[in-house]
Amino acid sequence: MYKNSNSFITLMSGSKIFLQQVRALLAKDLKTEWRTREIFTSMFVFAVLVVVVFNFAIGADTELIRQVASGVIWIALSFASVLGFQRTGQMESEEDSLQGILLALHDRSALFIAKMLAQMLYLLIVVLCILPLCGVWFRIDFMTCIGELCATFTLGMLGLSIIGTFFGMIALRTRACEVMLPMLFLPVSIPLTIAAVQATTQLIDGKSLRDIADYLVLIGIFDIVFFFLVIIVFDYIVEE
Amino acid sequence: MQKWWSIMFFLMIFPLIYLCINRVFHAIVMYITMNVAIMLVFIYAPTEKMQGIVQKIFYFHVSSAITMFFAFFLVCVASIMYLWKNSDWWDAIALSAAEIGVVFCTLVLITGPLWARPIWGTWWSWDPTLTLTLVLWLIYVAYLMLRIETYDPKRARFAAVLGIIGFVDVPLIRWSVEKWRTLHPKPVLIQEGGTTGLTSAMLLTFLVCLGAFLLLFFYLLRERISVAQSRHALEVLRHDIDEIGVG
Numbered sequence: 001m002y003k004n005s006n007s008f009i010t011l012m013s014g015s016k017i018f019l020q021q022v023r024a025l026l027a028k029d030l031k032t033e034w035r036t037r038e039i040f041t042s043m044f045v046f047a048v049l050v051v052v053v054f055n056f057a058i059g060a061d062t063e064l065i066r067q068v069a070s071g072v073i074w075i076a077l078s079f080a081s082v083l084g085f086q087r088t089g090q091m092e093s094e095e096d097s098l099q100g101i102l103l104a105l106h107d108r109s110a111l112f113i114a115k116m117l118a119q120m121l122y123l124l125i126v127v128l129c130i131l132p133l134c135g136v137w138f139r140i141d142f143m144t145c146i147g148e149l150c151a152t153f154t155l156g157m158l159g160l161s162i163i164g165t166f167f168g169m170i171a172l173r174t175r176a177c178e179v180m181l182p183m184l185f186l187p188v189s190i191p192l193t194i195a196a197v198q199a200t201t202q203l204i205d206g207k208s209l210r211d212i213a214d215y216l217v218l219i220g221i222f223d224i225v226f227f228f229l230v231i232i233v234f235d236y237i238v239e240e
Numbered sequence: 241m242q243k244w245w246s247i248m249f250f251l252m253i254f255p256l257i258y259l260c261i262n263r264v265f266h267a268i269v270m271y272i273t274m275n276v277a278i279m280l281v282f283i284y285a286p287t288e289k290m291q292g293i294v295q296k297i298f299y300f301h302v303s304s305a306i307t308m309f310f311a312f313f314l315v316c317v318a319s320i321m322y323l324w325k326n327s328d329w330w331d332a333i334a335l336s337a338a339e340i341g342v343v344f345c346t347l348v349l350i351t352g353p354l355w356a357r358p359i360w361g362t363w364w365s366w367d368p369t370l371t372l373t374l375v376l377w378l379i380y381v382a383y384l385m386l387r388i389e390t391y392d393p394k395r396a397r398f399a400a401v402l403g404i405i406g407f408v409d410v411p412l413i414r415w416s417v418e419k420w421r422t423l424h425p426k427p428v429l430i431q432e433g434g435t436t437g438l439t440s441a442m443l444l445t446f447l448v449c450l451g452a453f454l455l456l457f458f459y460l461l462r463e464r465i466s467v468a469q470s471r472h473a474l475e476v477l478r479h480d481i482d483e484i485g486v487g
Binding site for chain 1: 395409415
């Protein structure tokens with residue numbers, strides 16, 4: 001049996017092999033994505049679709065749109081991210097490539113960290129593309145609070161990628177993957193979504209970083225708790 | 241503080257009852273406690289001045305809520321023990337506690353609105369405690385679905401991981417929804433300084449009621465675990481037969 005404590009020690013000591021493996025896996029994923037642009041396209045188009053459909057549900061009231069804009073953006077992102085997590089998982093299950101990677105790895109949490117970083121990067125690019133669009137459609141000037149928004153979205157996307165990548169690996173082994181992943185992912189991510197939506201709404205309303213500090217702390221704690229929890233239990237779910 | 245300890249002590253009795261007495265005796269104790277509880281609720285306990293007869297649902301609502309939290313806590317503990325010891329017994333406990341926990345959670349979600357309608361004037365409000373219960377229900381229903389949907393032999397492990405993650409999520413959900421909005425009454429059971437908002441007759445009734453619910457929980461747990469173990473034994477036998485057939 002693979003000793004679980006190993007992953008912790010290697011991670012903490014920042015072993016060279018571990019970092020190399022993370023980098024190699026990340027490069028592999030990014031290269032594949034660069035050639036196909038499959039995950040990014042599906043996530044981006046889906047997010048835009050969600051925003052547009054919500055727009056019809058809200059109606060033409062500009063003030064109302066301003067109030068719910070951050071909620072709509074976060075819902076669009078979290079729905080779109082589900083597509084991405086599913087796709088990255090499936091990519092590895094084709095032709096047993098997961099087996100190959102696991103055999104080659106010195107420490108299996110390298111796989112998790114690489115996948116998570118790749119997901120986070122895709123999500124952040126989607127955010128970069130969707131924010132200007134929402135700014136134009138909802139008539140909101142995001143530039144006034146761009147730094148604070150960057151912090152909120154980076155922390156939020158990190159949290160979503162952590163639990164999403166992890167549940168993606170689990171959902172892969174179930175009969176109805178498309179159903180199971182959102183069922184697992186959405187309820188667990190609720191605290192993050194609430195805090196992120198509140199923080200974004202307040203930023204749009206012109207509040208400062210100090211006003212939303214509580215929410216950022218909550219998201220930060222969410223990220224840290226689940227990151228370490230997932231690293232501890234990751235070996236149990238990929239172990240043969 | 242003393243009240244907290246007495247309640248913790250009270251909760252500790254039930255696992256001991258589960259471990260020490262046999263099934264039939266457990267059923268008899270449960271039957272008697274349930275009858276006494278119903279009599280106490282409707283005959284002995286005084287009717288509350290402000291809320292009237294509606295307040296009686298408190299005895300069932302809060303008892304199911306505590307039983308539910310106890311069940312989900314047990315899921316988390318059993319999941320950790322399963323990953324650590326890799327024994328099927330712990331897995332059976334986690335599965336059984338999750339199933340029964342969802343049942344009690346559903347009871348909380350039904351009795352809550354019934355109580356809220358005459359008192360708050362609305363069936364549902366998005367206040368922290370209600371939202372937390374609803375999210376917990378969603379997480380543990382997903383837990384049960386994950387067990388059904390997974391074809392992998394490692395399904396118990398996946399479920400154990402979700403059982404831990406789900407329970408770790410509870411304080412975070414609580415924190416986030418509390419910052420979001422609040423309307424729920426402050427707990428009347430234990431207030432600041434360890435005093436209680438209930439009269440002693442009400443408190444006695446409540447404790448007997450909670451006792452009945454916990455006895456019921458442990459009785460159902462006992463039965464459900466034996467079903468899970470029989471099913472597992474059956475699967476092992478089937479597997480063996482298949483191997484003999486192939487060999």
